[in-house]
Amino acid sequence: MPSISFSPNIRSHVDVDTCEVGGDTVREALELVFSTHPRLRSYLFDDNGTLRKHIAMVLNSEPVHDRNQLSDPIQPDDEIFVMQALSGG
């Protein structure tokens, strides 16, 4: 099954471990994680359902192609990594 993991900074706010997920797209995989960790949603998406601009979604070491719908298809051996961008001041 595809796996999804999150950067330490995200996990410092929401206790979510690396897990195996189902789904056919990155979006579907994320929704499965939200079903068990609902508080995670607002950390990754704003109240319009838009992926926050500082959140980076990586699929097999490459940025996802579709940041709007997260429709990138996933395969059983795929690895999704979610992290925050490097910014601040």
Place this chain on the structure above:
Amino acid sequence: MSEQIFIGTRKGLFLCERNGSGWKHSEAIFPGVPVPMLLKDPRSNFLYAAAEHEHFGTKLHRSEDGGKTWKELESPVYPEKPDDAPLIVDPWRKAEVPWSLKKIWSLEAGGPDQPGVLWCGTIPGGLFRSPDHGETWELVRSLWDRPERAKWSGGGYDFPGLHSICIHPQNADRIAVAISCGGVWQSPDGGENWEQTAHGMSYDFMPEDQGGADPESQDPHRMVQCEGSPDRFWIQHHCAIYRSDENGRNWKERKEATPSGFGFAVCVHPKDPDTAWFVPAQKDEERYPVDGKFIVTRTRDGGESFEVLNQGLPETLAYDLVYRHALAIDASGERLAMGSTTGSVWISENQGDSWDHLTAHLPPVYCVRFG
């Protein structure tokens, strides 16, 4: 007098308490995270803090034990924009005003007869109400849906911001809010109906016949109401200091304000409506103390005259700015606290006659509130 001060900064929340050796502040709570707004609810003693994560958005937290432990609450969430809702763009920037939370910019408790009711003002201009100590929030559509909102604009931020909420101390259904830049709106009935009441304010850089006196476009930087004399309001406006003796209506400029009518912060004595404090600055885009002399001004006669208060404040050139929520007075009317953009915090035990410098080393201070 209140023995607790809460300080929201660019890099976290600090609790400040007085013991035998004076005032001491804590380590940062939410370290590294901007905390633009705080509330100590006098009814429940719960403490609320907005944590504005740069990467993860704004979160609201509540502490029921004075800041020792915190619970993350649901943040105010804008509803999905209906298909038939009009497109509203910022009049100056021509960018669509989003139905999306950008900043929690004010938090106030409802009346003593409304346990659990909280009000929250936001950028891009929405007012939210919680009936249950912040567990859930609902956008006040009666204000958000006003067609006049199309004339509201951002001031220092990209979109309009609701930064001041005044709940009438004897009738909590009477609510006044101030918006940069959207004037003053008042509700007589708990938020069901609203009326613009910024009449009397104007910009000194825009002719009145070009919209300079349009109430809908006014930029009140901060509005406060005297608890003991609630018909009296004060506003530190973008261009001047204003006073209302008619429950937030018919605003009159206090032309005697020196050295500048510009600033962000104002607070009023809780019992004496004629006594109020300001921190003047150089306008327009400069925004530092006039001539580099950092002072507080105080009027004791309703704005007929202003005293300069500088004992204990920097004697050398200083470039501190005090943001709109970073000057506070406690319930006794004796103690004031003030934080600046350069990370200094001062406390006065005598209505501003003199100031003690608590620290010069905090992050930029966004808000100061007494416990």
